[in-house]
Amino acid sequence: MGIYEELGLERIINASGAVTRLGGAPMPKEVLEAFRSAAGGTVPLEALQAVASRRIANVTRTESGLVTCGCAAALTLGAAAILTRDDFGRMERLPDCDGFPNEFVIAREQRSGYDHAVRASGAQLVEVGFNERVANAGVRRSEAWEYEAAFGPSTAGVVYVFAPHAQPPLAEVVAVAHRHQLPVLVDAAGELPPRSNLWEIPATGADLVCFSGGKAIQGPQSTGILCGRRELVAAAFLQMLDMDEHFDLWSPPSEFFDKEKLIGLPRHGIGRAMKVSKEQIVALLTALERFAAGNNEEERATQRRVLETIAAELALRAVACRIIASADNERPPHLEIQLDEAELGRSAFDVCRQLRAGSPPVYVGHGQLDEGTLVVHPLCVDAEDVPLLASRLRDELT
Numbered sequence: 001m002g003i004y005e006e007l008g009l010e011r012i013i014n015a016s017g018a019v020t021r022l023g024g025a026p027m028p029k030e031v032l033e034a035f036r037s038a039a040g041g042t043v044p045l046e047a048l049q050a051v052a053s054r055r056i057a058n059v060t061r062t063e064s065g066l067v068t069c070g071c072a073a074a075l076t077l078g079a080a081a082i083l084t085r086d087d088f089g090r091m092e093r094l095p096d097c098d099g100f101p102n103e104f105v106i107a108r109e110q111r112s113g114y115d116h117a118v119r120a121s122g123a124q125l126v127e128v129g130f131n132e133r134v135a136n137a138g139v140r141r142s143e144a145w146e147y148e149a150a151f152g153p154s155t156a157g158v159v160y161v162f163a164p165h166a167q168p169p170l171a172e173v174v175a176v177a178h179r180h181q182l183p184v185l186v187d188a189a190g191e192l193p194p195r196s197n198l199w200e201i202p203a204t205g206a207d208l209v210c211f212s213g214g215k216a217i218q219g220p221q222s223t224g225i226l227c228g229r230r231e232l233v234a235a236a237f238l239q240m241l242d243m244d245e246h247f248d249l250w251s252p253p254s255e256f257f258d259k260e261k262l263i264g265l266p267r268h269g270i271g272r273a274m275k276v277s278k279e280q281i282v283a284l285l286t287a288l289e290r291f292a293a294g295n296n297e298e299e300r301a302t303q304r305r306v307l308e309t310i311a312a313e314l315a316l317r318a319v320a321c322r323i324i325a326s327a328d329n330e331r332p333p334h335l336e337i338q339l340d341e342a343e344l345g346r347s348a349f350d351v352c353r354q355l356r357a358g359s360p361p362v363y364v365g366h367g368q369l370d371e372g373t374l375v376v377h378p379l380c381v382d383a384e385d386v387p388l389l390a391s392r393l394r395d396e397l398t
């Protein structure tokens, strides 16, 4: 019996990819091994984060990095770092920002539920631009001058949510912000692959960039990366780590700052509620370097075979299957299952619901249900579950 069965739970087949609701991506074997061996020993977390900082900086070609507990925590910590810089008084007061600038300018069209993580620091979002294209009330996207027009004495920085077609281009926003000495915090949680985004997004000059560790990188689900300018990452480091130490005995790693320049040791900061464990840090580094090395030809071929096996099983009247591969071959391919809902007599929503309700429960990608399409992502599907997945889909679609 597996661990989940012992707990009285039925294991599901996750055909919807590395979604957080279903526990994210599986950790590859070498990542799990790193996790296990790190859990078996002890080192000071500060020293471990210093190593992580160098390794992350190396991969992302930035000055400094930090392992956080998810990209969401990286956003909270990044915003906190921009709000406080090296001011211990401010660190102590967060999320109360009375008396210092706490506005972050963001394009209205880039707002999402994830920016709660930025606001959790005490930051206030100031929206610019409109969402005219979605409203079908105009042709223009957000423009760089709109950020500039919103800057004022209460502005602390800019938040930018990176996406392949995000507008205005990040480099333009960085240029405008830097003209006013304002830092830019980038949410790039799910923008991997392509691997090159690990260094190309920071190369725009963005001051802090946040990635998820538990999505495509396939590190522990609750890890993330904050990377960028050393002084800002250091401010995040100070507000995240446990501070129960005597100043005299404390020897913070020189990667982040010179102890001589500090006025003392701050108390626990806003990030103390977002700690990461040593095994998470080590596993994330292993996963990051594995991901950055690329070379996924074999993985892609295996994933494609999985989708072909399923598609072959679904040669049915009311169903049309299409395998979509990414142009650069860095992303896993996925399978679109287009339903003829009238012919089938059921909607894609109904089928999705039934797939979850059956045994074993099957979760497919649900982003295109309103177009009558189910999506199968191979990343989190166990090889041994493929025949079962194919037959459950066939049963529901016949």
Ligand SMILES: *Cc1c(COP(=O)(O)O)cnc(C)c1O
Pocket: 020, 069, 070, 071, 072, 073, 114, 161, 187, 189, 190, 211, 212, 213, 214, 223, 224
């Ligand atoms: C997933 C995601 C996050 C949160 O990342 P976690 O690593 O799960 O904390 C933040 N922003 C965006 C755009 C995301 O897709």
